Amino acid sequence: MIRHAVIAVALLTVAATCAAQTKPLVGDPARGQDKTRMCEGCHGLDGYRTAYPVVYSVPRLGGQHPEYLAAALHEYRAGQRSHPSMRAIAASLSDQDIADLAAYYGASPKATASK
Ligand code: HEC
Numbered sequence: 001m002i003r004h005a006v007i008a009v010a011l012l013t014v015a016a017t018c019a020a021q022t023k024p025l026v027g028d029p030a031r032g033q034d035k036t037r038m039c040e041g042c043h044g045l046d047g048y049r050t051a052y053p054v055v056y057s058v059p060r061l062g063g064q065h066p067e068y069l070a071a072a073l074h075e076y077r078a079g080q081r082s083h084p085s086m087r088a089i090a091a092s093l094s095d096q097d098i099a100d101l102a103a104y105y106g107a108s109p110k111a112t113a114s115k
Contacts, residue, residue, distance in 0.1 A: 025095055025096055025099040026099065026103075027066060027070075027098075027099035027100045027101070027102050027103025027104070027106075028099075028100050028103060029100070029103045029104040029106075029107045030104075031100040031104075032099075032100035032101045032102070032103050032104025032105070033104045035093075035097055035100060035101055035104075036101065036104060036105075038089065038092075039061070039089070039101070042058050042085070043058050043059070043060070043061050061105040061108070062105055062108035062109060063105075063106070063108055063109060064105060064106060065106060066102040066103055066105070066106030066107075067102070069101065069102040069105055069106060070098050070099060070101075070102035073090050073093060073098045073101070073102070074090075074098060076089070076090035076091075077090035077091055077093065077098075
């Protein structure tokens with residue numbers, strides 16, 4: 001019995017150590033909200049349109065899957081998506097910023113962009 005317990009503890013320790021080393025970035029929605037100021041000018045407008053310099057549609061971010069949002073931002077940053085404004089924005093984001101923003105928008109209600 002005791003030997004089993006020791007082995008179990010040892011395995012758990014190994015598992016915990018591995019998890020700590022390969023831990024993916026965890027987004028923090030509260031920190032993400034702080035970072036939305038530079039997004040809301042475009043993504044926060046009613047009807048999801050920007051009016052300047054021309055009227056154009058902007059995708060809704062609130063309620064999207066965090067994984068999808070993070071992947072999209074990584075793609076803009078890497079140049080795999082080509083929208084110029086979003087590439088410029090994404091270029092200024094760190095991996096942690098992306099994780100936080102994705103967590104925040106992913107947790108926002110579907111009906112509204114973050115308010
Ligand atoms: C200058 C206006 C503008 C700003 C500021 C802006 N975006 Fe965007 N964003 C857009 C437009 C326009 C698109 C659609 C681009 C396209 O068609 O690829 C877009 C697309 C996206 C997408 C992909 C959505 C999808 O459904 O594929 C994500 C995610 C995103 N933006 C996140 C952000 C975040 C996070 C910020 C703030 C850090 C931000 N954007 C700031 C205009 C903006």
